[in-house]
Amino acid sequence: MTTEDSNADALKAPPALAAATSSAQLRGRLTLLAIIAVCVLPLLAALYFRYLSPPELTATVGESIDPVPLPFEWLQTTDGQPLQHPEVGGKWLLILAAPGGCDARCEHTLYLTRQARTAQGRNIARLDRLWLITDSTKPAAQLLAEHPDLLLVKATDDKVLEALGGRDSRHINLIDRRGLVVFRYADDPDPKAFIRELGKLIRF
Known part of the structure; x- marks a missing residue:
């Protein structure tokens, strides 16, 4: 046996140490994959249910x-x-x-929608309020001052009003993130029930 062969044998790791090193590397890779799965899978699921198969x-x-x-x-x-x-801003x-x-009656409805939005707490940014003015009358400045978050x-085209139930429907319409009119409420819903229901819907 040459001197070089002897030195090479001396540098070889014992079989037990090599096996332990390989096992540790495998555990490290599996741990990394588990961390990636925990981080990525919820995001993929959210994207799937939002864009490909929204829940009913x-x-x-x-x-x-x-x-x-x-x-x-x-x-x-x-x-x-x-x-x-709304799909651009991700809003209901x-x-x-x-x-x-x-x-x-109209003022009362505006008040209810303002309270319902405010009550959403940390999810308030998911919901915007719009007042579609159906004639040429300018709203009172005092009324608008009470609703700083309201977009006029x-x-x-009358097709907009048709989609919302008609010019004189007096309904509150809920439009989802995709820009679809999905629910229609009376203009005086039960406040607590209205707030709870909106809170559930806008999480989607």
Whole structure:
């Protein structure tokens, strides 16, 4: 045996040590894969249920309707700017269609929607409120001051009002993240039940 062979044999790791090292490396890889799975799988599941197979939503307070696309191309803010599609901002929308004069019944509905949104707490950013003004009357400044989060919009085509139940429907419409009208509420729902139901729906 040459000197080189003797040195090579001396440098070889004992079989038990080599096996232990290999086992430790395998455990390390498995641990890393487990961490990746824990982090990635919930995200993949959320994306799947949101975009590919949204869960079926049900309501007990509101009226569940066949989803109707809201024609956002015919919606503008009162200063003429196009309205952003909710899918872009990831928002749910509460829309009330009513004249700019806003009688006592209308004011009560605006109050209910404001309270319902505020009550969502940390999820408040998931929900926006819109008032679709159905005539040329300018809302009272005092009323608007009570609703700083309320976005005023107008329709340039009657198809928008048709999707929301008609010009005189007096309903609160809920639009999901995909821009579909999915639920319709009376303009005076039970406040507590309304708040609870919205809280469940906007988590999707």
